[in-house]
Amino acid sequence: MPAISPLAVPLPALPVVKGVRLGAVEAGIRYRNRTDLVMVDLPAGTTAAGVFTRNRCPGAPVDWCREALAGGKARAVVINAGNANVFTGKAGRTACKESAAAAAKLLGCTVKQVFLASTGVIGEVLPHDRLIAALPKLHASLSETGWEAAARGIMTTDTFPKGATRMVEIGGVPVTISGIAKGSGMIAPDMATMLCFVFTDAKLPADVLQAALSRGVAGSFNATTVDSDTSTSDTVLLFATGQARTPRLPEGGVARARMLRDFTAALHAVLHDLALQVVRDGEGAQKLVRIDVTGAVSARSAHRVAMAVANSPLVKTAIAGEDANWGRIVMAVGKAGEPAERDLLSIAVGGVWMAREGTVVAGYDEAPVVAHMKGREIEIAIDLGLGRGKATAWTCDLTHGYIDINGSYRS
């Protein structure tokens, strides 16, 4: 069991979200003496939205969720840790179908109202008989306060449970948005993180939910990376139970956006909070790194430059060594393949501009930068000097811990 990440944050108190009942149980799928199966019971009328991995070899549960999402309605989520049910062929599809059928029978709903997610080892057949055998007891134990149990039950190489919550109003009616997430390695940003589940008691149609989620993921999970390796299981699901009885949305786009402004901002804050918790638990991470890129030709270009820096092993090992090696930052900017002019480029670390206009700043004093590099949270700013495009990315350092975890553990 690796030590808890030095970047860990405590799990916040996650309040009741009206209509959501959840919990965890030991199903013995792979781990021993810990919970590994989580169920969420959702009331009739719950709408759903989802964003999934862009990996071309997705796991069977990802295929399952994509199909289930077409209905736009949800009654349950079943999540197991320890086995990802990825690259398991026909056996994987059977495991999904039978697990969903078992949950649907308990809840009295259709199989396509059951969402599934799995995380853990790839390429081993999921022993879904154990999952199904554990479901009735799990179902009987669900409660409105089972948030921490659920957050812990979905962990794999995670060293701390991850959750976030916000309260806002829609049309004067208070609503809650709460989410849990897991993820530590195989985290790269072309879609989402490993697994993230967000719940609200707002009453919102599935298309509104999907639009809000897609926008929110772009600025949160898709702007983070631990190791550039996009998982086969990345899943972010958002459910709205409608139990808060928020008013019907106005038809007009502008009026609708105005009514949802606070909700959308709070949802994005929850997603952002959870995404950063995943990076804080990056395998072997000792430092959280924020990379702000400005002056790019477009926001898209800025994002690509920021991600090139965030994914550079040489930048990440330099940060692990507490070395403000801006030469490697220059290299990473240049390799991104985006418009960049060496002689217009400026780089700051910890707020100190150390390189400007193609060379080191005259009289550059390394002392404050050295002090910043010894901290837990590192800030890199890059100005390309070309336009108004900007973007931010988050990553962690690359340490011996990453090699230890991944050179010995079959995940």
Next chain:
Amino acid sequence: MPAISPLAVPLPALPVVKGVRLGAVEAGIRYRNRTDLVMVDLPAGTTAAGVFTRNRCPGAPVDWCREALAGGKARAVVINAGNANVFTGKAGRTACKESAAAAAKLLGCTVKQVFLASTGVIGEVLPHDRLIAALPKLHASLSETGWEAAARGIMTTDTFPKGATRMVEIGGVPVTISGIAKGSGMIAPDMATMLCFVFTDAKLPADVLQAALSRGVAGSFNATTVDSDTSTSDTVLLFATGQARTPRLPEGGVARARMLRDFTAALHAVLHDLALQVVRDGEGAQKLVRIDVTGAVSARSAHRVAMAVANSPLVKTAIAGEDANWGRIVMAVGKAGEPAERDLLSIAVGGVWMAREGTVVAGYDEAPVVAHMKGREIEIAIDLGLGRGKATAWTCDLTHGYIDINGSYRS
């Protein structure tokens, strides 16, 4: 001083290439008690070709060589180790101009016939006065047999000197092709390696040389990666002294290609040999990894899939841990963004097909694969089952050694 790579190969005896005189000297640019400045003297009439980094923040010597190459003629190459002269602004351009002028004066040629290359720390001004002060003694010491001295003088974090040679005929006249290279970290494949210099005594026009070099680099340096980080200094230069008095090339494209067939093959073999030596000296490398992709929709698509696997930290750490973790290979294939069908995909390690048609092979015996993983040279084969495109990439494993070297050493 790190131990010599366990994947090192001995420097071959590099024979005289008619017209090429070279050597190395201690200029004290950064290192102490070792050679760090190399010069190559080339006869009048030498033609040149070059391929450079696609990094958008190239070093001053890369800019210099691109301009020099426009002339197509070369009389000298001057290379220093310890300082890359990258992101050094006006001072970097001055260093190039004055270094080339000093060499040109010694040789009685124009400054644009002097090619420059630098490798080492980024962002520090090159003390070119030391370089210039050391040039006369270096020039006086050049010899036809200075190959090993030159191969050693350009090393930075390299643990062994790198060279390759082939002898072939052009129109019945024997010619020699010999090259030296350096590189160990910041090695990624969008153009070349750090530095590689190849010499032949064939008499070939610059455009023919350039075409042969560009094709050769695509299948060698551009198909290798150590750490996905494309250097700011990558340079491959090819010089033909013409001293072997090979016959004039025929005008027709087909007749010309036929006369050059053996030469082109030998040149590609030299480039391939040198590129693999760089991977063998990858920072922290314990294993050399070959990835063959077949069945892709095109060769370009196959190359991208192969490089995605070669650059995956999770695949590379699994190999370091001697774990034939094909689940991570599936993940890396899927994240490449190229056409791939999970259920058509097959994966072999060490010649044993372990995964086929979306799941593990029935009755898969892990024993021979486990034995293969304990070796120094690892072979991964991936068949996408979609088309006839194929490609091969080479990389090394990702070990604690890489973190040690890059987390503590300012390179």
